[in-house]
Amino acid sequence: MTDDLPLTPDAGWNALYLDGEWTGPGDRDLIDVENPYTREAIAAVPAGTSEDVDEAYGIAAEAQASWAAQPPQRRAGVVEAAIEHVTENWEGILELLAVEAGSTRVKGVAELQTAKGMMQQAASYPFRMNGEHADSIVPGKENVVERVPAGVVGVISPWNFPLHLSMRAVAPAVAAGNAVVLKPASNTPITGGLLLARLFEEAGLPDGVLNVVTGSGSEVGTAMAEHPTPRVLAFTGSTEVGETVAAKAAGNCALPALELGGNNVHVVTDRADLDRAVDGAVFGSFMHQGQACISINRHLVHEELYDEYVERLVERAEALPTGDPTDEETVIGPVIDETQRDTMLEFVEESVDAGATLETGGDADGLVVEPTVLSAVDPEMEAACNEHFGPIAPVIPFSEEDEAIEVANDTVHGLSGSVHSQDLEQARRIADGIHTGMIHVNDQPMNDEPHVPFGGMKESGLGRYNAESILDEVTTTKWISIQREPREYPF
Known part of the structure; x- marks a missing residue:
């Protein structure tokens, strides 16, 4: 790798990445990429079209077979080289995450560490695609079951953790021998898409194996989902959009791999260690301005x-440094755009109108929303029954374990959650009773480990990422039987 891999915001990101070539805008419209803190344009990327998606899928289909035929050490080596590029360009990537996604230093570092861990897991996948040999009920027959790449994988990724949530699908898919078409969110086309193209290009990935089409969800995203070529369509985003994506993918018998919205609870029982519960609450509510599907x-x-x-939560919230995410002391940076800001503040206002008490916060300076705590909250209030996706902490009282479980389950979502109790039997009873794909005892819901399955129940998604689970998503099995001796047929 070159030590001067250009990763600055002005490093020529105004292109699609197709068949190993950086394709300029041509006559396409441009989409400004704006710094959510300053609202200044830091770059402009092409507004891709459905024709670009069709071309990208065609290129991927053409490249996939030869890539799948490469020995496992070759595929693993490309991912390992990409990991080296991430490590060597750590600070440059952190800057990109700050100015494009509004990531504070602590969030950016956490995202990079998690993405790197995902890549390290992926580098092992070429050596873990094991098949099996099975006896046959037919004399003289041998059964072999192989694990093979799915083929072409489409990936539609979000803006909140753009590098991590793109990489967790792209790296395993590539490592397993698939070709990929990636559509990043229009707010974060660099760190969610074009950056990955540059990292894998430098790592020696053959042309056509990874293609990136930037553009709007309405055109590019729709074309990605309804195209007949991909065998897997990985989507991370809202439940509403995810259900549409899944329906379109399933219409072509493609496997939808979905991680969707959450409405996660942080249950603090009467036997909780209050210090630990509040520590977890502050991190789980305010990390990355609450812009995480697994936040509280x-x-x-x-x-x-x-x-x-x-009282303690208010004190801690008011002490959090807010402002410019490039300042290493900042904990609360900007939310991604005006639409997100206005929606979350409306939830707060409507909840207060319904009887909640605004303990602190409730306003914004530009896109920096104040850390907000609401008390006297009813579960049906807007800030509680909706995924607010902001630095907002609605606090709901309960009196009995069964009541907490009932309130926790009173949602279409089932992604993550947490329970605090020094009585681990009590904590486990509550955790077992909550219908969610992930739950954490004496911690908070924002946990993601590369070697542990990640995903939700109910309308929070289909399938799982990480570990063997994502390998199952991006591969399929193939039964090959060999009749070694003449077989007797009944006619």
């Missing part, structure tokens, strides 16, 4: 601890 959306706190919990 509802705080369910036992009535005996309720008042003190609210």
Whole structure:
């Protein structure tokens, strides 16, 4: 790798990446990429079209077979080289995440560490695509079951953790011998898409194996989902859009791999260690301005601890440094855009109008939304029953374990959650009772480990990422039987 791999915002990102070539805008419209803190344009990328998607899928289909035929050490070596590029360009990537996605230093580092871990897992996949040999009920027959690449994988990724949530699908798919077409979010086309193209290009990935089409969800995203070529369509985003994507993919018998919205609870029982519960609450609610599908959306706190919990949470929220995400001291940076800001503040206002108490926050300076705590919250209030996706902590009281479980489950979502109790049997009872794909005892919901399956129940998604789970998503099995001796047929 070259030590001067250009990763600055002005490093020529105004292109699609097709068949190993950086394709300029031509007569396509341009989409400005704006810094969410300053609202200044830092770059412009082509507004790709459905024709670009069709071309990208055709290129991927053409490149996939020869890539799948490469020995496992070759495919693993490309991913390992890409990991080296991430490490050597750590600070440049952090800057890109800050100015494009509004990522604070602590969030950017966490995202990079997780993405790197995903890539390290992926580098092992070429050596883990094991098949099996099975006896046959037919005399003289041999059965072999192989694990083979799915073929072409389409990836539609979001803006909140753009590098991580693109890489967790792209790296495993490539490592397993697939070709990929990636559509990043229009807010974060660099860190969610073009950056990955540059990293894998430098790593020696053959032309056509990874293609990136930037553009709007309405045109490029729709074309990605309804195209007949991909065998897997990986999507991370809202439940509403994900259900549409899944329907379009399933119409072509493509496998939808979905990680969708959440309405995660942080249950604080009467036997909780309050210090630990509040520590987890602050991180789980305010990390990356609450812009995570696995952040805390509802705080369910036992009535005996309720008042003190609210008091401590308010004190901690008011002490969080806010402002420019490029300042290493900042904890609360900007949310991604005006639409997101206005929606979350409307949820707060509507909840206060319905009887909630605004303990702190509730306003914004530009796109920097104040850390907000609401008390006296009813589960049906807007800030609690919706995925607010902001630095907002609605605190709901409860009196009995069964009540906490009932409130926790009163949602279409089932992604993550957390339970605090020094009585681990109590914590486990509650955790077992909550219908969610992931739940964490004496911690908070924002956990993602590369070697542990990640995904949700109900309308929070289909399938799982990470570990063997994502390998199952991007591969399929093929049964080959060999009749070694003449077979007797009944006619």
